[in-house]
Amino acid sequence: MTLDRPLRYGMVGGGPGAFIGDVHRRAIALDPNTDLVAAAFSRKHESTLQTGRELLMDESRLYPDFQTMAAKESERSDGIDFVVIVTPNVSHFPIAKAFLEHGIHVVCDKPLTTELSDAEALGELVEKTGLLFGVTYTYTGYPTVKKARELVQSGALGPIRFVNAEYPQEWLATRAEQDPDNRQASWRTDPAQSGKVNCVGDIGTHIENLVSYVTGLEISKLSARLDSFVGGRTLDDNATIMVEYNGGAKGIYWSSQIAVGSDNALRMRVYGEKGSIEFSQEDPNYLKVFSLDGPQQILSRGRDALGERGDSIVRIPAGHPEGYFEAFANIYKTFTGALRKRITGDSPDEHDLDFPTVHDGIQGIRFVARVLESSEAQGTWIDF
């Protein structure tokens, strides 16, 4: 059964000058029939009103705070179906908790929380309420990543032996947090807003999630080194992590915000006994596939079959580049598709539920906790 009305969503965070809230709104809009109808964009109500007016929203649904929003929306017959949480990390937990407790489905930006216990509490709440909970690990939304996962699952690469994944960026190579206009640098390097980590929480978790999604490997233990290369900075801006997985495979992860010359260069290489793959987020329409003694192949989104799941989320033909917005939109397309099925009484199947969940969010926070623990113990190997 098809839902004969638009899905309705609200947003917490994403006010004036916020980068990621705008990205979420545009990504959702790329597919039809999901409308933004309520918001608490900012802790300053005037800012919420300003953004709401720019978006031509009904002012009666622009709320002074998330608590009011959760309460009021849950009472309306035309209340929001789900909320999108795009605030700084430290407030993810109370906001997500509030909406879940009001029976509203949630999409939350990553990292899920700053404390592992909070993340696990959200997991329990999701289980208890049965609500859908998505976490926007964007990069698993690329069709080429779906294909990478399928290649591993199908056995085409053979048993996986080694993973080398990295995520270098340049943007914190100088003390950008001292620039008053650089609000993101300020809050990300500020323990009060980001928690105990910066780099490994912001981008290291993307590595962990991407590798886990593609390979299905579970980390058994890790040894980590967190660095802070820029003087006067208390949180990490570089992380090197050696991992071991259940079953004997091993890997190495590197995330950095001081890598001059790198924009957003998430890259993953997975080596199996018979083949390997390479995915580069900055060139996401292509997937390199290698086999023993065979020629390098470059799969092209839209041209080459990317598997049932990958092909299902391609919007335009090969050679017409898709990018970051589409990856983001694919997370939402899947989440909202599952939600529509829920609302109309259908049962979402495995493909319908192929979006990052609260479980993935918890794993990310566990990863951060273990990395921190190892780094503080001079790289001692820590059980995951």
Added chain:
Amino acid sequence: MTLDRPLRYGMVGGGPGAFIGDVHRRAIALDPNTDLVAAAFSRKHESTLQTGRELLMDESRLYPDFQTMAAKESERSDGIDFVVIVTPNVSHFPIAKAFLEHGIHVVCDKPLTTELSDAEALGELVEKTGLLFGVTYTYTGYPTVKKARELVQSGALGPIRFVNAEYPQEWLATRAEQDPDNRQASWRTDPAQSGKVNCVGDIGTHIENLVSYVTGLEISKLSARLDSFVGGRTLDDNATIMVEYNGGAKGIYWSSQIAVGSDNALRMRVYGEKGSIEFSQEDPNYLKVFSLDGPQQILSRGRDALGERGDSIVRIPAGHPEGYFEAFANIYKTFTGALRKRITGDSPDEHDLDFPTVHDGIQGIRFVARVLESSEAQGTWIDF
């Protein structure tokens, strides 16, 4: 003054199974506040209703034909502000004419018409009515293309000497028009729907427009060869064109639909006395810039300054790939921005009007006419 309501648009064409209509709708939705409210998606009313229902549109504004739509919408106080025309080439002219005559602004897919005289007639109508008229030459919407244009205009490359531009595709390397499911192959290779040309009209015109936009060079004469390599096909599937520009620069264009291995590989190289640039549509976040005796530079969208105009249309930071939808959206963002200014009584400036206009559309049709003329005369040089 800011417009305090959404812009309203209608669409002609873009019914079930149509590729490009869907692209237009998504691209428009990437920026907020422009709503689809009326349509004649198909010549079959039932198909229009079907697509309209999928998009949750008001059925009273799903019209049986474009004439009715133009008439009715022009009478409503909340009628559409502009129409988007995404039908096969042969019907562009009557549809555009009808809406212009009803005082409705127009965005039309390229090529503008199939006859040069029709294109010129539209040009006159636009001049007479003063309405805005956009033509969706998508590829000038990339920020890196704006930068390329700026580099030429600033004199950084020195006077331009030579241009090499190409647009190879594979998709008609076999007789795909015999596949009943391949509707696009059918109409594009069918003179009744496409006019006298196929390849040079569909993608050759993109080369002409892109080069003209970036370099500002005007073709003075050309020598062309149209080929039809696939047996049983009457229209061209490959075109090689030598051009000369006013001022002494020269160039070569190649478009092909039989280039096995190429998806949508539009590529332009412009050589000046002091420098050169290379743009590849399949890798649109980067622009290669060369200078005499100097090292190759790769400009990255979002990282490196792309000029006032280029920077103004970037939506996300470097390393977060933008693609085809964003290029398309940039055409619409500019067009709708200018239209909003018109509606609120402001005067659009040069940047506001930086979208492909009916003039560009006419030049494209003139280009096609001259190419056909030269090819039929065994490559004789034809004045433009």
Added chain:
Amino acid sequence: MTLDRPLRYGMVGGGPGAFIGDVHRRAIALDPNTDLVAAAFSRKHESTLQTGRELLMDESRLYPDFQTMAAKESERSDGIDFVVIVTPNVSHFPIAKAFLEHGIHVVCDKPLTTELSDAEALGELVEKTGLLFGVTYTYTGYPTVKKARELVQSGALGPIRFVNAEYPQEWLATRAEQDPDNRQASWRTDPAQSGKVNCVGDIGTHIENLVSYVTGLEISKLSARLDSFVGGRTLDDNATIMVEYNGGAKGIYWSSQIAVGSDNALRMRVYGEKGSIEFSQEDPNYLKVFSLDGPQQILSRGRDALGERGDSIVRIPAGHPEGYFEAFANIYKTFTGALRKRITGDSPDEHDLDFPTVHDGIQGIRFVARVLESSEAQGTWIDF
């Protein structure tokens, strides 16, 4: 039977400051057992002596001129087996003629001559004497080029439809010939030393030879435009050529010396009905192979099979880059291999004779003549 002594060769040209003579000597030395023993490196005997001393050669075989050298060496029992001619274009003919007439095998740099009649005369002399005659069209020496040829011959690409080949360079984008230290620029742009053409003779002929070698296609007619973009220069520095081949395939060639940013960017794309290949001389260890609807493949020299002939000339494993010297050396390895068989009484087979011959040299000069003829007739199509 194996030859139990080194082959002996002499060189005409290649004196102090000459680039290409030094390249020939090093390329020959890359394989053992071929020794330089005689020379007339320069028209100035003192220069010949200087270079000879640097190479620790026996001064009694450093000759004042090529005529003396040909005469004396042909009389010695330990005289040279072959001569290498690396002088400016205009003197190739008399020198080659002299050595052939003295019964000495010849390797001559390209272009073979400056006049088609001279080239044909050499062809007749070769036929009459039965001597081996190699022309150093370097780029057919790459193993990946051998593979490209094999892919065409095997039918893997299907019948060839279209060829796009180009050879852009920057080095004459300014008036380099006015720099007294740039001797190569001086003689190449000087009709007295280069003949009637510059760019199309120097690098356009490489395109013609490479395409011909790989595809086996014979040009039936062509239309050409020679440009001279740099003020004060009389010979061409840019050439655009449309070609048709026997059998219906078509192509386009572009060579340029004013392409700012290009070093030596010879590149060839060959499109068949079922597949295509792309070869880039600046990245010669790889060959891109495309097939209808299939993924791009990148063959790697040393890793992937390059055919019987290609594999036979690979010296080091994959990932250990081979380059220009090796391509050059492969021409010589093949030529000297055939010559050794001649000397020991064995019959060279087809593989042994897989080096560019006087026939290839003649075709190159014919190509230049036809291009010049067409260009002087405003691009009229000229039968080949």
Added chain:
Amino acid sequence: MTLDRPLRYGMVGGGPGAFIGDVHRRAIALDPNTDLVAAAFSRKHESTLQTGRELLMDESRLYPDFQTMAAKESERSDGIDFVVIVTPNVSHFPIAKAFLEHGIHVVCDKPLTTELSDAEALGELVEKTGLLFGVTYTYTGYPTVKKARELVQSGALGPIRFVNAEYPQEWLATRAEQDPDNRQASWRTDPAQSGKVNCVGDIGTHIENLVSYVTGLEISKLSARLDSFVGGRTLDDNATIMVEYNGGAKGIYWSSQIAVGSDNALRMRVYGEKGSIEFSQEDPNYLKVFSLDGPQQILSRGRDALGERGDSIVRIPAGHPEGYFEAFANIYKTFTGALRKRITGDSPDEHDLDFPTVHDGIQGIRFVARVLESSEAQGTWIDF
């Protein structure tokens, strides 16, 4: 003063079927005036004679063993000036020792020895004898590597913060040592011929040497994990190493022989406060250079200035690819240049001595020893 005779060298190892001996001979021959005159190519004299005959050598200088060769050659007035040692790792020490003791200069393949104490003993012998001793760490011979070093030394990158270097290969991803024809796989994975390590000794040492050469950084401590992924193999085939350098910089090295799809993919990225560089051995004619907020630059060998030292070893113009042989030849060109100065009584300066020495060889063996020590202690950080 110029040496008026060829340099004479001998070779130990490099008999029939050996890969690397052949590479040394060809690399030496790329520059004139250094001749192979003596050898003990194999422990089987018949094999030595066979290879010697193929190279048309004087049989009286084809020796049954290295001891005889060292003794006899040291007695001849026309004895060899230096010896090249290209045997399996375990015999490097006694051979090098013998020639040094006979007063003959040495070039030895890497790794220098299998025991650190042996390496140090060679270092002392070199110091005592004052003889020249080169170690063929090939990859520092690329002109682009010289430029990378110069960029660090000049301060252009600012103080170095982080290094990420890797060397993945595929060739031991299966149990290739069981193939009787794969002699290299056999001896490299055999502790009796390779010593206590395989992968980290063979290619991990290249990483250590390359990074040390380019950055000048000295490792202060390291934490390592050696893996053996292929069943039945006793020595390592994969190594992950975290390093810290004096001064606070940090790094990560990865070498692997089970990386399916990689041929010989040595790659180094060096990140400073102001800039970074990236070198890829498989694309050695280019060097990527990045600066804070600036565009990526790609330096091209032969086009862009590579520094005094880099430019001095370029043999051909830009766009004419140089490769592995040239890198190898540059080591020899430098070594033999210094040796010629010694023989003629001139003093070699710093540039003349810019080849890998016994000191670099010792550092490599120390690196291997420390890696092994850490790995056996579960990754404990070990002082260097």
